[in-house]
Amino acid sequence: MKKAVFIVVLLSLAVGITADEISFSGFVLSYMMPDLSDLSNDFSSAGLSTIDDEIVTFGYGSWGGFKNVVFGLWGYGREGKYDGPDASTRMFYSGIYAEPGYFLNIYKGFGVMPGVSIGASKIKLKLRESNLGDTDFDDLLAEPTRTSKVKYRTFTVAPTLTINIPIEFLILSLRGGYQWSPFQGNWKLKDGANLVNPPDINISGPFASVCLMFGDVAKINF
Amino acid sequence: MKKAVVIAVLLVSTVAFASARGYGGFILSYMMPNLDELSTEFTDQGLDPLEDELITFGGGGWGGTNVMVGGWGFGGTRTTDGDSVSVKLAFGGGFFEPGYFINIYRGFGIMPSVGIGGTSVSMELRPRLGDVEFDSLLINPGRTSKVHYNTFTVAPSLTIIIPIEFMALQLKGGYMWSPFSGGWELEDGAEIWNTPDVEPSGIYAQAGILFGGGD
Numbered sequence: 001m002k003k004a005v006f007i008v009v010l011l012s013l014a015v016g017i018t019a020d021e022i023s024f025s026g027f028v029l030s031y032m033m034p035d036l037s038d039l040s041n042d043f044s045s046a047g048l049s050t051i052d053d054e055i056v057t058f059g060y061g062s063w064g065g066f067k068n069v070v071f072g073l074w075g076y077g078r079e080g081k082y083d084g085p086d087a088s089t090r091m092f093y094s095g096i097y098a099e100p101g102y103f104l105n106i107y108k109g110f111g112v113m114p115g116v117s118i119g120a121s122k123i124k125l126k127l128r129e130s131n132l133g134d135t136d137f138d139d140l141l142a143e144p145t146r147t148s149k150v151k152y153r154t155f156t157v158a159p160t161l162t163i164n165i166p167i168e169f170l171i172l173s174l175r176g177g178y179q180w181s182p183f184q185g186n187w188k189l190k191d192g193a194n195l196v197n198p199p200d201i202n203i204s205g206p207f208a209s210v211c212l213m214f215g216d217v218a219k220i221n222f
Numbered sequence: 223m224k225k226a227v228v229i230a231v232l233l234v235s236t237v238a239f240a241s242a243r244g245y246g247g248f249i250l251s252y253m254m255p256n257l258d259e260l261s262t263e264f265t266d267q268g269l270d271p272l273e274d275e276l277i278t279f280g281g282g283g284w285g286g287t288n289v290m291v292g293g294w295g296f297g298g299t300r301t302t303d304g305d306s307v308s309v310k311l312a313f314g315g316g317f318f319e320p321g322y323f324i325n326i327y328r329g330f331g332i333m334p335s336v337g338i339g340g341t342s343v344s345m346e347l348r349p350r351l352g353d354v355e356f357d358s359l360l361i362n363p364g365r366t367s368k369v370h371y372n373t374f375t376v377a378p379s380l381t382i383i384i385p386i387e388f389m390a391l392q393l394k395g396g397y398m399w400s401p402f403s404g405g406w407e408l409e410d411g412a413e414i415w416n417t418p419d420v421e422p423s424g425i426y427a428q429a430g431i432l433f434g435g436g437d
Contacts (some may be wrong), residue, residue: 046360086361127363132411137406141267144307144347144367147410148359187356191366194353 013138022103023064024171024215026206030057030076032179033205034093034121042199047084055080055093072099095121095156095179095203109166112178117158121181121203125150129180152201157162173211180204182205241268243290243323243436245383245390246283251296253278253398255313256288256421260343263418269304274424276313282430290321290333308348315398315422317339317377329436331383337377341400341422344370371420373404385435392430399423
C-alpha cells in the first residue's frame, strides 16, 4: 500500500507539472465491495477470522487537465488483521489507477465528470506463526522459518462518475463506479516457490467514494 | 533501497521547481562499508563470506544557484548461499545534501557538500523451500525471515560537475560516517539478540549521468 501511495504522489506531481489549466488533489475515502468469499472461506477453515466483503479504504488522488479533458491518478488501500490459533495474517487491499475523464461544468466549477479508471488491484498477505518468540541472530541464520508473504494482483477497469462541488478553496467530490477485473489475477509467493490451489478472488464490484480535494477553484470557473 | 530512491526522486522533483541550476539523474557508486562482523556470522553458519566492496545503483538531484540543495539514494543487493539457507542482503541509503557550487567555467565546477541521512542493511533469509498449498500456508506460514539494520549517517563529499550539452557528468568522492551504532529489527516484530555490529562508515566514489543544466 505504501508503494502505491508513493507512486500516486509521484504521478500526482507529474500531473501537477503538466496540467496547469485545472488541477485538484486530495484525499479519497472509498466504500468497496470486492468478492473475497473464497479467500474468507480459506481463512475460516484455517481458524482465522473471516474477511468482510465491505471494505472502507483510504487513499489519495490528483486530477488535472486542459479545459474539459481531465487526467487523474488515484490509489487506495486498507489493512486488516486476522488472527487464528496457529497463525496471524495481515491483509493489505489496495489499488492504483490512471483515470482519463471529461469534466462537464454546470455552474462555476460545480459539475460532473464521467471517467474510466484503468489500473490494478492488489491483495498482499503477510503471514506469521502466532507463537513466534524472540530469537538469537545465529539461530535466525540457521533456521529462518518464521513468516511468509503472498501477493495477488489483477488488472482492473473502473468506469466512474464524479460530482464536483466547489466550496471556497476546497472541492468536495462524490464518486461512484464499478471495479471490473476481466481476467483471473496471479498469486505469487514472495519466496519464489509455487503456491498450489490458491483461492479465486473477484475484485469486481461497485464502489463509492467521498473526496476532499484542494485546488484552485477559480481555474475551473470556465 | 526502493524507498530511498523514491525519496531521492521526490527531492529531485522539489528541487526542480526552485532552481537556476538543476540536475537529476542516475548514480553508480563504489562503496566500502565494514561488514566484517556480519561476514563472520555468515561463515560460522556455512554461508559464503560478504565482500566489503559493493557497487550500488541509485538516483539523485540537486538544484539552486551557488547554494545547492539536493538528495540522493543508493541501493545494491547481494545473494549468499549456504548448504541449507540463502540470504539476500540489500545495502541502501538516502541522503539530504546541501552543498555550495563553485562555477569554474560555464557550468563546469566543483561542489563540496554534506549528505545527512541514513544507511540500511536488510536481509531476507530463506531455507531450501518446496511448493506449498495455500491452505497449509495459512496454518504453517513459517518459511522465511527478514531483518533490518538502520543507522544515521553523515557523508561529506566533493563533486565535480562536467556539463555536456543538456546533460552533465558527475564525479564524486566522499566518506560515509555513521557515528552511532544502529539497531537490528526483525520484520515480524519479535526481538533479535546477539546481533553483529555493522559499520557503514567508509569511503565511496560515484559516477553519475545527470540531466539538466545551468550557467
